[in-house]
Amino acid sequence: VFRKKLSIDHRTWAKELVGVRNRLAHLGGEDFTDDDTWRALDTMSRLVEQIDSESAEEIRDILRTLRYGSASGSTTVKETTYSSLVSSKQKNIGILSTTPISGLPSWRDIIEPHPDVAQGRYKNAEFAADLAQVARGEGAYEYRDPVEFFARTYVTEGMAGLLEQSLRRVTGKDGEPVVQLKTAFGGGKTHSMLALYHMMRGRVSIDKIPNIKQVLKSAEVTSLPKANVAVLVGTALDPTKSKRPNNMPGITINTLWGEMAAQLAESAGNTSLYDYVKEADKKGVSPGSEALKNLFDAAAPCLILMDELVAYAKKIYGVSGLPAGTFDNFISFIQEVTGATRASKNSLVVASIPESDIEIGGEAGKIALETIEHTFGRMESIWKPVAANEGFEVVRRRLFLDCKNPDGRDLVCSKFSQMYNENQSDFxxxxxxxxxxxxxxSCYPIHPEIFDRLYEDWATLERFQRTRGVLRLMAAVIHELWMGNDASLMIMPGSIPLDVPNVRDELTRHLSEGWNALVDREVDGKNSIPYQKDQSNPRYGGKLAARRVAR
Incomplete structure (x- = not known):
């Protein structure tokens, strides 16, 4: 019945849910485990999203309640069932077991990590947002669910400006029609696109994502729009193959413009929208700005997100006979789509442009980048990368729940400030x-010095991905400290357990070979000189003094 309407993924999900139903029927009075319940509800929400978005949101409410105890997700939760979670393995030798100052609470008594961080369930890849995965209904739940996505997202000044201008554009006001996002490697381009994706689709009410209420107010908009969205991610598209979507029988998609039109048609529930580019898609030639303008007007309000364009251009550069057409036709399409967007009413194109050599990669990438930059023009005034004074907010929001003891936090920070003032020559x-x-x-429970060193010193390393790199490192650190029952007042530079391979590797992976041996000998671990000094002196050992200084 559904073969002609549902994709392979959706048919797989439907089959899985039939199995869930059968299993439930044979369980009798027994309950599903939390993990099995989560899996079943997650599959339900993915399947229902394509049929009834309001019902899908009701299922996500249940999912959030299961994980966080609240339908609002982690936005309103300050404490979870994992608050007493500690490691069952041998105690970590490099973690403080007693609070340094009697009478002051440790950081773990004041604030909790998100459950996935506390348990170490996160995957490093999850800190690299994947727009294509989310558009397919895949990837980490924290990126797929709009409520949880915004709950963990700190809306930076740059992101707020982008969202505001985009809202003004699709609601017929004065926003820019074409936006170019350009930042350093790991600087937040894709995350900002995901924010646009979730906001523009209008699948949840603004009451569930309170941290963008001010954005709507600034844009003079009272409710979230319901725009038709197309997502074009160069790394996820294969120019050597054609596609035959299940929900568009008789249609074969070859090109980037064909993919864009098909997605807009699916989003709008109107397959005839594809006809605007049908012949051009079949022949592999760019459709022309007039056809694209008519498409955008018919699909309005609409949003086109283009990520990894340079990666796509490299695939077709210098290659002939591809279903996707030639590099020249690709460039013509970019020129036409920007012109069509400016000429249309409520359409918006947002494209990411790489800045680092790592992302550009090779001669073909440089040629593609120069051509694309010239085509888009330099419309970067709306976009600002994550500023140094905003990075800690991004990290704290992603890794921690809201503070459950603000008075305790303020007391600890006041004592630190008092110590700095009473010992002025030492700090x-x-x-x-x-x-x-x-x-x-603001940074609590992470001491500002950690952020200063990472954003000022480590960010100069070419392969260190700024906010993404900080997230990867600190997630590993926080998991080890939480599971090891760390009793420190704050997470200090000296708290970073470099004796743990998972943590050490997050630092040394950005350095040249030989650093692991240096850390093992000079900094941390049972064979290190600092460890031997701590062992030989009880006063040092009780406070991990030598190792903390070396770290």
Whole structure:
């Protein structure tokens, strides 16, 4: 019955749910485990999303309640059932077991990591947002669910400006029609596109994503729009193969413009929209700006997200006979789509442009980048990368729940500030300032010095991915400290357990060979000199003094 209407993925999900139904019928009075319940509900939401988005959101409410105890997800949750979770394995030798100052609470008594971080269930790949996966209904739940996505997203000044201008554009006001996003490697381009994707589809009410209410107010919009969205990710598209979508019988998609039109047609529930580019798609030639303008007007309001364009261009550069057409036709399409968007009413194109040599990669990439940049024009005033003073907010929101004991947090930070002022010769001048105390409160439970070193020093390494790299490292650190029952007042530079391979590798992977041996000998681990000093002196050993200084 559904073969002609559902994709292979959707038929697989339907088959899985039939199995769930059968299993439930034979369980009698027994309950499913939480993990099995989560899996079943997640599959239901993916399947129903294509049929009834409102019902899919009701299922996601149940999912959030199961994981966080609230339909609002982690937005309103400060404590979970994992608050007492500690490791059952041998105690980590490099983690403090007693609070340094009696009477002050440790960080773990004040704030909790998100469950996936506390349990170590996160995958490093999940910190690299994948727009194509989300558009297919795949990938980490925290990226797929709009409520949970925004709950873990700190809306930076740059992102707020992007969202505001985009809202104004698709609602017929004065926003820019074409936006180019350009930042350093790991600087947040794709994450910002995901924010646009979730906001523009209008699948949830604004009450469930309170951190963008101010964006709507600034854009003079009262509710989230329901725009038709097309997602074009160069790394996820294969120019050597044609596609035959199940929900569009008799149609074969060959090109980037064919893919775009087909997605808009599916989003709008109107397959005739594909006809605007049908012949051009069949012949592999760009359709012309007039046809694209008519398509955008017919699909309005609409949003076109283009990520990894340079990666796609490299695949077709210098290659002939591809179903996707030639490199020249690809460039013509980029020129035409920008012109058509400016001429249309409520359409918006947002494209990411790489800045680092790692992403550009090779001569073909440079030629493609120069051509694409010239075509789009330099419309970067709307976009700002994550500023250094915003990075800690991004990391804290992604890795931690809301603070459950603000008074305890403020007391600890006040004691740190008092110590810095009473021992002025031992600490930097800025540590004595009121602003530094405020930074400690904002960064809590991670000490600002960690962020300063990572964003100022480590960010100079070509392969270190700024916010993404900080997330990977700190997720590993927090998991080890949480499971090891760390009793520190704050997570300090000296708290980073470099004796743990998972943590150490997150740092040394960005360095040249030989650093692992250096860390093992000079910094941390049972064979290190600092460890031997701690072992030989009980006063040092009780506070892990030598290792913490070396770290």
């Amino acid at each position: 930097p001048l800025e540590a004595r300032e009121v602003e530094y105390k405020e930074r400690m409160i």
